[in-house]
Structures are given as C-alpha cells and as structure tokens.
Amino acid sequence: MPPQPPAPPVFYSFPTTDVLVDSLANFVVKAQRDAVEKRGKFTIALSRGSLAANLKGLVGQENVQWDKWEVFFCDEAAVPLDSEDSNYHSNVLSFLSDVPIPPNQIHTVDVSQLQDLEELADEYEKQLIGHFARSNAARYPTFDLMLLGIGPDGETASLFPGHELLTEKDAWVAYLDDAPRGPKRRITMTLPVLTHCYRAVFVVSGSEKAEMLHAVLDEPEKGLPSSKVRPASPGLVFFFADNAASGLTKYPPTAFRWIDNEKEAEEAVAAAKRKAARRAEEGEE
Numbered sequence: 001m002p003p004q005p006p007a008p009p010v011f012y013s014f015p016t017t018d019v020l021v022d023s024l025a026n027f028v029v030k031a032q033r034d035a036v037e038k039r040g041k042f043t044i045a046l047s048r049g050s051l052a053a054n055l056k057g058l059v060g061q062e063n064v065q066w067d068k069w070e071v072f073f074c075d076e077a078a079v080p081l082d083s084e085d086s087n088y089h090s091n092v093l094s095f096l097s098d099v100p101i102p103p104n105q106i107h108t109v110d111v112s113q114l115q116d117l118e119e120l121a122d123e124y125e126k127q128l129i130g131h132f133a134r135s136n137a138a139r140y141p142t143f144d145l146m147l148l149g150i151g152p153d154g155e156t157a158s159l160f161p162g163h164e165l166l167t168e169k170d171a172w173v174a175y176l177d178d179a180p181r182g183p184k185r186r187i188t189m190t191l192p193v194l195t196h197c198y199r200a201v202f203v204v205s206g207s208e209k210a211e212m213l214h215a216v217l218d219e220p221e222k223g224l225p226s227s228k229v230r231p232a233s234p235g236l237v238f239f240f241a242d243n244a245a246s247g248l249t250k251y252p253p254t255a256f257r258w259i260d261n262e263k264e265a266e267e268a269v270a271a272a273k274r275k276a277a278r279r280a281e282e283g284e285e
Ligand SMILES: O=C(O)[C@H](O)[C@@H](O)[C@H](O)[C@H](O)COP(=O)(O)O
Pocket: 047, 048, 049, 050, 051, 075, 148, 149, 150, 151, 152, 155, 156, 157, 158, 159, 182
C-alpha cells in the first residue's frame, strides 16, 4: 500500500485557555471512546510544558473508562518524580491524582533508581516495547493520542531545532543533556514515535507564539521540529487560545472552527476579505 498522505490539519480556536480546557477534555474523552471501541484500550502520551495545566478539564468528566488508559510521557526531565520540573508531577497536580487510572498504567521513569541518562532512556524504551509489543508495534509504536506543545523556538517534546536527536530513526526514546531551556537533562520520545500515531494534538496559547507558529505551519520547509510531526490522515489537530494563531497566513479564517469566539471569527473573516480585495486591486493596477 502506498504511504498515506499527511493529514491536513484541523484547527480549533478559543478565546482563552479557560474555554479551551473543556473542549480539550471532551476531545480526549472522544478519542478514548474511539480507541477503546476499536482497540480495547487507550494509549496517550503527554508532553512537558503548559499542556498539563490545560488537562485539568479531564477531572469530573463522565463515562470515562479510566481503567483502559495507558499513560506515557513524551518527554521527561531527569528529576525526582515529585520535583516541580517533572512532567509526571505536573500532570499529577493537574488531573492524574483525581482520576482512577490504575497506577501501574501510568508509565514513569524514576531517577532515584537510575541516574544515567542513557539507562533512563533505555528503561523507558523497554516500557514502551513491553507495552506495544503486545499490540500494534511494527517499526514504531502507534499511540492513540499524542498531546504536544510547541515551544518558543518551534521545539516539541524535547526535540529542539538543529539538535542531532531530530535525525534519530532507530531509538523510540533518546536522551539529551543540553536542553537549551529548563532542565538540561531529559529523555524524549523521538520524532518517528511522535509522528507515528493515530492522532496528534498540539495545544498552543498566547500571542507570543504567533510568529513562531507562522514559521511552523506556513513555512514547513524551514523544518522546525513541530513542523515534522505529521501523522497520516486524519490525525493532526491544533487547539489555539489567546491569539496564538494570529500570525498564520496560509490558512484562511474559514479553515478554523471558532469556539466561543464568534466576534473574533467575524473580524478575522472580514480582515481576510479586505486583504483579498486589496490584493485583487493591486493586481489590476
Ligand atoms: O520542556 C519543555 O518546555 C518541552 O520540552 C517543550 O517542548 C514544551 O512542550 C514546549 O516548550 C511547549 O511548552 P509551553 O506550552 O509551556 O510553552
């Protein structure tokens, strides 16, 4: 079978993250239902950063089959599990401590047992292999849902622009000791794993991300790490809040599903029409 084309992205735009959290929770729960129906369980991977806070809407969701969840972390700092730098810890504070996922289905690495970064990465890769070998892993595991952020330089998980890890094709989990921001020592899922999933959702908020998002989405030829996560159809979704998407040029406002921000939507459509009319006029001159 020829390789499937990358999915055209689906965009949701929210006025604020307060509005986004409920829709994101609904989206995750729907993805869970779909996965459990088709494959009997739900494998989800969570990226470091502000994402954890945006998952708090999962608490109190009804009809969730928490016992079917298998939670992994796209990237993790080599810090104790109760450190505020720990991705696991951020997610515990946000929602994991309030939902009944069996603890052995939340897959962490414990630096109090292992200090060496290479060993940490190997240990986490073994956990992935142990889990996915029983189900769908051929060359790479296929997560039901990858939840990702985009950092100020276009990084995602702990894959930073220009870093040698971006070319890693063999390992599922790799390590770095030179992260340019935050804790330097980390492990991260590699690009083939991030991209080889049923659905990837990027959650991005804040107008300070607008310029960088323009580079990620409108100029993929620049090859920023976040531009390279392109699951096969139909799996690429963006949740935007607080004007994060205001710098995009390639996608018209009509490509967005505007949630609770009709006024902004109307303004964006009107601005796009004015721009198109101006261009047409300039063409005539
Ligand atoms: O440690 C980190 O920060 C992550 O490695 C990074 O890739 C993160 O996912 C993005 O920076 C988005 O984070 P924010 O949503 O917090 O900006």
